[in-house]
Ligand SMILES: NC(=O)c1ccc[n+]([C@@H]2O[C@H](COP(=O)([O-])OP(=O)(O)OC[C@H]3O[C@@H](n4cnc5c(N)ncnc54)[C@H](O)[C@@H]3O)[C@@H](O)[C@H]2O)c1
């Protein structure tokens with residue numbers, strides 16, 4: 001039966017990178033007889049310009065009805081001054097919330113052939129294999145907020161962080177189950193020395209972990225975690241954390257592998273899952289055809305694995321990406337003398353040819 005993938009390119013490099021991933025998925029669909037179909041929908045600043053909203057109802061309905069969603073990126077400085085409720089970023093936040101995507105899985109690996117590209121020494125990053133499990137629809141991102149109010153004669157703004165026990169339980173359970181399929185270690189990251197939400201997080205994580213005696217739970221403060229990622233990154237297996245800490249730590253961890261342009265993610269919940277690279281719309285390079293498409297292409301591999309249980313097809317993409325890199329193809333974020341300089345199209349073609 002045909003499987004429908006809703007593609008939401010968004011803004012900036014979104015179109016360039018989702019086009020690349022769709023090309024690869026079409027080849028995979030033929031090769032593995034997956035009968036994938038694609039339908040494109042608007043979101044982000046481009047949707048705001050066209051329809052006056054960053055997340056048209058039609059896009060939400062299509063995403064809900066799809067078998068999987070492939071998302072590019074949204075945002076850009078041109079929309080910095082629109083009403084905060086209509087910012088492009090509201091598109092991805094709204095989709096995550098509407099689809100109930102409570103968990104964002106961000107795998108961080110360092111490929112052997114790219115170990116020299118890390119900003120850290122080879123002996124520190126060699127062998128990194130981390131899965132960041134980020135809570136995605138709670139915390140300070142979705143708490144009450146005030147854009148501006150007057151108090152004691154001064155303007156101020158505030159954002160409220162809150163987490164409930166069930167919200168923490170479901171994400172920690174998922175982290176535990178993820179660790180059981182990996183190296184049985186979960187690091188739960190919080191700021192329990194200061195924040196009430198983090199103390200509830202830590203208490204809840206400890207209770208959940210009691211049902212998983214085969215998994216070792218370690219608690220870590222977020223500031224220390226930021227440091228440990230730079231000095232002992234290979235010590236981590238699964239990291240589970242809240243929405244804001246997960247956002248920040250995953251960009252830090254992503255760059256250990258050489259470039260944020262390489263890193264994929266899967267956002268999962270109760271129904272349709274969404275797949276997107278962890279980087280943004282990269283307005284500084286948008287429209288020039290030079291973005292690294294690998295993060296989105298590897299997100300497409302995660303889509304095949306998680307949404308369609310198509311393990312062989314997912315592996316075929318991952319192997320083709322590795323082969324293209326081994327054969328010397330490099331987009332500008334990873335380019336060095338002696339390698340084959342590739343724009344988005346050429347890198348995509350190199351991967352396509354190796355499937
Ligand atoms: N999920 C999303 O849609 C998402 C994620 C992050 C940021 N954003 C938005 O994107 C916009 C830009 O944010 P930013 O500049 O802080 O982060 P960014 O991730 O877009 O870019 C950071 C840096 O990384 C580079 N980069 C990112 N992806 C790349 C790729 N595939 N290939 C080569 N280089 C790449 C960029 O050129 C830039 O120098 C903002 O509006 C932000 O809100 C969206």
Ligand SMILES: CC(C)[C@H](C(=O)O)[C@@H](O)C(=O)O
Pocket residue numbers: 074075089092093247278280
């Ligand atoms: C664009 C923004 C809302 C988003 C986030 O903060 O979750 C992004 O940074 C990400 O990591 O997906």
Ligand SMILES: [Mg+2]
Pocket residue numbers: 247248251278
């Ligand atoms: Mg981010």
